[in-house]
Amino acid sequence: MRSDKNFQRRRRITAIDVAKAAGTSQSAVSRAFTANSSLSKDLRERIITAARELGYRPNAIARSLTTRRSRIIAVVMSYLNNQFYPDVLEKLLDRFQKADYQILLFTSERSGLSDPLFEQIMRYQVDAAVLASTALSSRLAGECRAAGVPVVTLNRTIDDPDISSVTGDNQRGGYEIGRFLSAAGHKNLGFIAGIKQSSTNRDRELGFRQALREAGMPNPQYALGNYSFDETVKAARHMLSQHIRPDGIFCANDHMAIACMDVARYEFGLNIPKDLSIIGFDDVGAARWKAYDLTSYSQPIEMMVDNTFETVMALIEQPEQPARHLVVPGKLVVRSSARLPLS
Amino acid sequence: MRSDKNFQRRRRITAIDVAKAAGTSQSAVSRAFTANSSLSKDLRERIITAARELGYRPNAIARSLTTRRSRIIAVVMSYLNNQFYPDVLEKLLDRFQKADYQILLFTSERSGLSDPLFEQIMRYQVDAAVLASTALSSRLAGECRAAGVPVVTLNRTIDDPDISSVTGDNQRGGYEIGRFLSAAGHKNLGFIAGIKQSSTNRDRELGFRQALREAGMPNPQYALGNYSFDETVKAARHMLSQHIRPDGIFCANDHMAIACMDVARYEFGLNIPKDLSIIGFDDVGAARWKAYDLTSYSQPIEMMVDNTFETVMALIEQPEQPARHLVVPGKLVVRSSARLPLS
DNA sequence: CTGAAAGCGCTTACAG
DNA sequence: CTGAAAGCGCTTACAG
Numbered sequence: 001m002r003s004d005k006n007f008q009r010r011r012r013i014t015a016i017d018v019a020k021a022a023g024t025s026q027s028a029v030s031r032a033f034t035a036n037s038s039l040s041k042d043l044r045e046r047i048i049t050a051a052r053e054l055g056y057r058p059n060a061i062a063r064s065l066t067t068r069r070s071r072i073i074a075v076v077m078s079y080l081n082n083q084f085y086p087d088v089l090e091k092l093l094d095r096f097q098k099a100d101y102q103i104l105l106f107t108s109e110r111s112g113l114s115d116p117l118f119e120q121i122m123r124y125q126v127d128a129a130v131l132a133s134t135a136l137s138s139r140l141a142g143e144c145r146a147a148g149v150p151v152v153t154l155n156r157t158i159d160d161p162d163i164s165s166v167t168g169d170n171q172r173g174g175y176e177i178g179r180f181l182s183a184a185g186h187k188n189l190g191f192i193a194g195i196k197q198s199s200t201n202r203d204r205e206l207g208f209r210q211a212l213r214e215a216g217m218p219n220p221q222y223a224l225g226n227y228s229f230d231e232t233v234k235a236a237r238h239m240l241s242q243h244i245r246p247d248g249i250f251c252a253n254d255h256m257a258i259a260c261m262d263v264a265r266y267e268f269g270l271n272i273p274k275d276l277s278i279i280g281f282d283d284v285g286a287a288r289w290k291a292y293d294l295t296s297y298s299q300p301i302e303m304m305v306d307n308t309f310e311t312v313m314a315l316i317e318q319p320e321q322p323a324r325h326l327v328v329p330g331k332l333v334v335r336s337s338a339r340l341p342l343s
Numbered sequence: 344m345r346s347d348k349n350f351q352r353r354r355r356i357t358a359i360d361v362a363k364a365a366g367t368s369q370s371a372v373s374r375a376f377t378a379n380s381s382l383s384k385d386l387r388e389r390i391i392t393a394a395r396e397l398g399y400r401p402n403a404i405a406r407s408l409t410t411r412r413s414r415i416i417a418v419v420m421s422y423l424n425n426q427f428y429p430d431v432l433e434k435l436l437d438r439f440q441k442a443d444y445q446i447l448l449f450t451s452e453r454s455g456l457s458d459p460l461f462e463q464i465m466r467y468q469v470d471a472a473v474l475a476s477t478a479l480s481s482r483l484a485g486e487c488r489a490a491g492v493p494v495v496t497l498n499r500t501i502d503d504p505d506i507s508s509v510t511g512d513n514q515r516g517g518y519e520i521g522r523f524l525s526a527a528g529h530k531n532l533g534f535i536a537g538i539k540q541s542s543t544n545r546d547r548e549l550g551f552r553q554a555l556r557e558a559g560m561p562n563p564q565y566a567l568g569n570y571s572f573d574e575t576v577k578a579a580r581h582m583l584s585q586h587i588r589p590d591g592i593f594c595a596n597d598h599m600a601i602a603c604m605d606v607a608r609y610e611f612g613l614n615i616p617k618d619l620s621i622i623g624f625d626d627v628g629a630a631r632w633k634a635y636d637l638t639s640y641s642q643p644i645e646m647m648v649d650n651t652f653e654t655v656m657a658l659i660e661q662p663e664q665p666a667r668h669l670v671v672p673g674k675l676v677v678r679s680s681a682r683l684p685l686s
Numbered sequence: 687c688t689g690a691a692a693g694c695g696c697t698t699a700c701a702g
Numbered sequence: 703c704t705g706a707a708a709g710c711g712c713t714t715a716c717a718g
Contacts, residue, residue: 012411014695025705030697037698040703055490060466061407062695065710068355070404072447080433081628086423093450102467104415105448107436123403124445147398229628262633285424285572290605291634357711368689373713380714383687405711408694 013056022050033058064125073312074121074129076106076140079227082255083284084299088132088154091305099309101127108133108140118143128312130154150315154308155299157199157325164315164323166307168330170203170281173297174250176332177279178211180295181248183341186277190221190239190246192232192256201227201252204281208250221246225256232259240268240276247276248338254280254287254296261292261337277338287335295338298330356399365393376401407468416655417464417472419449419483422570425598426627427642431475431497434648442652444470451476451483461486471655473497493658497651498642500542500668507658507666509650511673513546513624516640517593519675520622521554523638524591526684529620533564533582533589535575535599544570544595547624551593564589568599575602583611583619590619591681597623597630597639604635604680620681630678638681641673 015029022029024043031037032047050056064070073096077085089105096103104124106117118140121129128150131141138158144151145163157165181189191208194201212220223239225232232251236259239246251257257280264270264278272278280287283298307326314321334340358372365372367386374380375390393399407413416439420428432448439446447467449460461483464472471493474484481501487494488506495507524532534551537544555563566582568575575594579602582589594600600623607613607621615621623630626641650669657664677683 012695016695026696027698027705027707028703030695031704034697038703043703057462057465059408059468059695061404061413061468062710063697064404065402065408065695065712066697068710075448078433080429081426083424083426083429086426086429086432089429089448090421090423090450093448097449097463102463103448105418105432105436105446106440107433119400120440120445122400125402125404258632266633286629289601290609355711359711369712370689370691370714371687373711374688377713381687386687402711405694406713408696408711409713411694 013054017054018051018056021054022046069127070125072102072104072126074106074126075103076108076131076133078107078133083286084282087301091301095305095309122147127316130308150319152308152311162323164311166304166326168299169327170200171207173281173330174204174207175211177250177297178208180332182215182217184339185342186248188244188246190249192223192225192235192249192251192260194227194252204252227253229259232256233263236260236263240264250279252281254282254284254294257294258286258292272337273339279338283333293335293337295335296333298333300328300330303328356397360397361394361399364397365389412470413468415445415447415469417447417449417469419451419474419476421450421476426629427625430644434644438648438652465490470659473651493662495651495654505666507654509647509669511642512670513543514550516624516673517547517550518554520593520640521551523675525558525560527682528685529591531587531589533592535566535568535578535592535594535603537570537595547595572602575599576606579603579606583607593622595624597625597627597637600637601629601635615680616682622681626676636678636680638678639676641676643671643673646671
C-alpha cells in the first residue's frame with residue numbers, strides 16, 4: 001500500500017496487539033479504554049497492564065471515524081500581536097484541554113479569503129468552531145453552520161442571529177468611557193476606530209457617541225486605526241495635527257491606545273493626561289505596564305472563555321438548540337492615562 | 344450504533360454519494376481528490392462537479408487512517424504573554440497552513456506535567472511535533488522521538504543531541520550585549536536570568552559572562568526573573584536596592600527587560616539610560632514602543648520558523664536522518680535604553 | 687484509465 | 703461480562 005519508500009514509521013501498536021498479549025479480544029481492549037463500558041475489573045487490569053508494556057495508545061483518529069466525533073475544536077484567530085488574543089487563546093487551550101478536547105488552530109489571513117479555511121475546517125471533521133478573528137468575514141460562520149458544524153463567535157457578533165456569540169459589553173464600555181471623559185471636563189474628544197465593520201468597533205463607538213450626546217457634547221473627531229499599530233500611529237498623527245486638537249481620545253482597543261500614547265508623547269511632546277487623556281479597551285497586560293498605565297474597559301477573558309466553552313459543549317450536545325448571545329460584563333479600570341472626573 | 348439520541352448530525356456526504364451522482368466508482372472519486380493520480384480529464388470534471396453540487400469534502404480523518412499521515416503537526420507552546428511566542432505561532436501557522444498542514448496546539452501547564460500532554464499528542468497521530476515551550480521538561484521530546492514522532496525544538500535545545508533544534512544565536516547575543524555594555528563604560532553590571540534550566544538562559548548568560556571576563560570586568564550581579572513579569576519586578580527591586588547599584592542590566596528577554604525598566608523608572612526614579620542601561624533579548628514588538636525603545640538582540644522569527652518548517656518536513660520524509668541543530672543569526676538592535684559605547 | 691476489494695484502527699449493536 | 707462481526711470513509715495494489 002505504501003509506495004514512497006521513504007515513509008516507514010515503525011509498525012503501530014494496535015488494539016489487536018494488546019488483545020493478543022492479554023489473551024482477550026480486540027473489543028475488550030477497546031472497552032478497557034472507554035469510560036463506563038462494561039468490563040470486569042480483572043480483565044480491564046490485565047489489558048491495561050499489557051497496553052502499558054507494549055506502549056499502546058488508542059488511535060484517536062480511528063476512534064473518531066467510528067464515533068463521528070473528533071474531539072477537535074477549530075479555533076480561528078488572527079491579530080495575535082494584540083495581546084488580548086494570545087491571552088484568550090491560552091485560556092481556551094486550558095479549558096478545552098481539561099475537557100479532553102484538542103484545538104486545531106487556524107489564522108485567517110488578513111486578506112480575508114476564508115474559503116480555503118472553511119475547506120480545511122470541514123475536512124478535519126471538527127466538532128465545533130470558535131471564531132475569534134475580527135478580520136473574518138461572517139461568511140465563514142454561515143458556511144460552518146450550514147454544514148452542521150456548531151459555531152460560536154468570540155469577541156464579535158455577526159449579523160446572523162442564529163449564530164451564538166460571546167462578547168464583552170462593548171456598548172456599555174464605550175458608554176462608560178464617554179461619560180468618564182465628559183465628566184472630567186474634556187472639551188474636544190476624539191475617537192480612533194478599529195475595523196469599521198467589526199461588531200466590537202461598532203458597539204464601542206455606539207456607546208461612546210451616545211454618552212457624548214447625553215452630555216451635550218459634539219460628535220468626536222474621528223480617525224481610523226483598523227486595530228493596527230502602524231495605522232493607528234498615522235491616525236493619531238493626523239488627529240493631533242488638527243487645528244483644534246482633542247484633549248481626550250478613546251481608542252477602540254488598548255493596542256491602538258498604546259500606539260496613540262507613543263505618538264502623543266514622543267512626537268507631539270504632550271503630557272498624558274494633562275494635555276491629553278487616552279482611554280483604551282480590553283485591559284490587556286500592557287495596560288498595566290507603568291509606562292502606559294492605561295485607563296481601559298476590561299474584558300474578563302476567563303469568563304468569556306468559560307462561557308464560550310459552555311456554549312460550545314451545549315451546541316455539540318444539542319445542535320438544534322437556539323443560539324445564545326452572551327454578554328460578559330466588564331468594568332472601567334481607572335489608571336492614570338486619563339484625567340479623572342471633577343468631583 | 345449511536346446510542347445517545349442527542350447526537351445526530353445530518354448524514355455526511357461521502358465519496359460513495361458523489362460516485363453515485365457522477366455515475367462512477369468510489370475509487371474514482373478518491374482519485375479525483377488526490378494529486379497526480381491517473382484519471383481522465385473527463386471523469387475528473389464530472390466528479391468535481393457532482394462533488395460541488397453535493398457539498399462533498401473529503402474526510403481528512405478517514406484519509407489519514409489509510410495513509411497513516413494525519414498532516415497534523417503538534418505545536419507545544421506556553422508563555423503566550425511573552426509577545427515573542429504569539430509572533431512565532433502566527434508565522435508557524437502561516438507556514439504550515441500554506442503547505443497544507445494543520446496545527447494542533449498544546450500548552451504545557453507551567454506545572455510541567457508533560458505526561459498527559461504526550462498521551463494526547465500520541466493519540467492524535469501527529470506527523471511531527473514542534474516544541475517551543477521553555478517550560479517544558481526535555482522528557483516530552485525524548486518520549487516523542489522514542490515513539491517515532493519527529494520532533495524539533497524551537498527556541499530551545501535539549502540535552503539529547505539526536506533531537507533537532509532551531510534557535511537564535513543566544514550565546515553570541517549575550518556576548519555582544521556584554522561587549523556593548525562594557526564598551527560603554529559601565530562599571531557594575533547586573534544580569535536578570537530567565538528560567539535557570541532553559542537553554543536560552545544558559546547560553547545568553549554564558550556569552551554575557553564571557554564578554555565581561557574578556558573586558559576584565561567582575562561577574563555581574565545576579566537575580567532570577569524566571570521569564571515572568573512579576574518575578575522580574577521583584578528581582579529588579581532587589582537588585583536596585585543593593586548597596587552598589589548596577590549601572591547596566593542585561594535581562595534575558597525583552598519581556599523581563601520591560602518589567603525591569605518600569606521598576607527602575609517608576610519605583611526608583613531612575614533615568615534610562617543615564618542612570619541605568621537596560622538591554623533585553625528577542626526584539627519583540629514592544630521593544631519598538633517608544634516608551635521603552637529597548638536595545639535588544641534580535642531573534643529573526645521568520646527565519647527561525649522557515650528553518651523549523653524545513654527541518655520538520657525533512658524529518659517526516661526521512662525520520663532516520665541525522666538531527667540538525669540550526670542556529671539563526673540575530674543582531675544587536677541599538678535603541679535608546681542603553682548608553683552607547685564610548686567612541 | 688477504471689473498478690472491486692482489502693485494509694487502516696477503532697466502536698458498538700448483537701448474541702451469548 | 704465477553705467476543706465476532708459490521709461499519710466508519712477513505713487509499714491503493716491489483717487486475718482488467
